[in-house]
Amino acid sequence: MTESSLTQKLSEIPDTALDHDVSLADLTTLRLGGRPRFTVRCATTAAAVEAIRVLDRAGQGILVVGGGSNLVVAEGDLDLVVVLLENDGVSYGQDGLIEAEAGAVWDDVVAGSVERGLGGLECLSGIPGSAGATPVQNVGAYGAEVAETLTEVLLLDRTDGSVSWAPASSLELAYRYSNLKFTGRAVVLALRMQLSTDGLSTPLRFGQLAGEAGQRRPVAQVREEVLALRRGKGMVLDDADHDTWSAGSFFTNPVVDPAVADEVQSRVRETRGAEDAERMPRWPADGGDKLSAAWLIERAGFPRGYPDEGARARLSTKHTLALTNRGSAVTGDLVALAREVRDGVRAEFGVTLVPEPVWIGVSIDA
Template sequence: MSDNSPARHALADLTTLGLGGPAGRLVTAESADDIVSAVQEAARADEPLLVLGGGSNVVIGDVGFPGTVLLIRSSGIEVVGEHGDTVSVRVAAGHPWDDCVAQTVADGLSGIECLSGIPGAAGSTPIQNVGAYGQDVSQTIESVTVYDRTEGEIDVFGPADCRFEYRNSLFKYTDRWVVLDVTFRLRRDPLSGPVGHAELARLLGVAEGDRVPSADARASVLELRRSKGMVLDPGDPDTDSVGSFFTNPVLSAAAYTELRRRLDGTEPPAWPGADGVMKVSAAWLIERAGFKRGYTRGAVGISSKHILALTHRGGGTTGELLELATEIRDTVHERLGVTLRPEPVLVGCEL
């Protein structure tokens, strides 16, 4: 474990947005033991603690963070159990997520291949219930090992304990638990799971529900993500983002009816859920409200490739980014009656 406390480190350097003020103290943890030790040390010092993985799904305020920022850099992926075609794979919290996906696909394991190209660390995936192209991690997570800051002990949560919902979990809005590792239950199978996303199916040339070689699914997902600026690329300013800034709103039957009324009967892209709710495309709503790809506002703007991605072009502030996000949210609400909610975690700022 390394302590970089002598200098005030700019958190902008540790986030994919390139935004955020300084850290009071920066500590790097390279193992689960390091993580626990750093958390305990911050508790003894009565310091605020911010746990940071890949910095790809967080918006940090311009004031920064006054306490200890714990940078998770643990790594490692290992098979910890096999039962027939089912393989349990444990991944350290700091292990780069796409490296994990690439290795499992190369090893002939399927279940997370459509989550290729998502930036960040493995330990962040259960927090957001990360998902894309018809898969999310709640479908394959077997357990999450955490350090409980309240009880001062290590615990293991099963899927039900994690309370997974769409882009949400027990962990998202509390700092009580710090993820140490995640175990995934995958299949030893060269074929992907059933393709569950229309755009991906079209690119693969198959029908939804068909299965394809997992390597083909991964390659196609990466192609789609690159076309939308959703794979980190230092040469592409459209990738300086947190990915999708807003989640797809889930509307009650009454709210969906009101939306259709405002649209004069136009049917928005939507997917039915339990209890009559409808999940509506946030991207479609933003475009319907009048925003276009490439819209800029000073040093920030909407990606030229994907309307859900808010980007930082350099030299800007978190305040500017949040002003843009507020403009989008308020305009969508004013014109369509739907409130968009941010997907990333906001630290030292609010929307």
């Protein structure tokens, strides 16, 4: 199908608009990425469904974008069409059931739940991006995950074009993982979450929030504390602050065999002393022990703000785990920094950090 016939067919879909000027740098929180063939803006769920069906039938590669907070995209002209989800409806039931369309701003969904005294999302305050992205990687922060409240997702199956609600249990949700991630097999169109209605938070687990383990506190109070913590780490979007020009936490916390964790701790003891080794973050997890990626990065010789003030891509000056665009970076700058950090941690500790973002047209290994 020629581009003119494809765009004609797409333009006939109600509630869509074609944009030939926008680049991925305009659509991602890293402000990096090249120019797609064009962008289809979808104001409704029905428009998104039909646009994706048309593009898939035409064999056209697509990139579905919501808030663009978890993407590392190549520069230059990209042989893909962006489908931009702008369906942003949210409903809150008196029984605590929330239904949010995929294009809804995630923090707006959280804020709305807190305003209504609903508990379960408050620890996920301030996370950038859209609601539809949260199940894909089982977004989590401060001891809470989307998996704890998610009940169903509305999916467009790209193999046959069907649309149906799927139970959260079918997604195989785990730490920063679902079986939707990296596969492209389906597109999240909406999600449902069941929250508590007593005005109290989920049981708190994160040390800087919790008093006694399992304590529950008013949701508004917890949200404000979480936002304050995130702002202190440059993790709340601010156009004027280059520390927030990031994809959030860039590497997942590695889960390793306990024997490997012992080796890491021994290495720290040798190089930095017993006191620092005893403070090493280490938690039991499915499959082994979970270590702190940020802690490993710092002790491998990469401090906040690395490499220096003149670099176009740097570690955040507030949070070691965020790789940032200082305003003039290109994707290659960020990729080079990511490789340097990953390789440095591996050389020092024998642990390979895995990036959390989705990579489009570029790879940390290439």
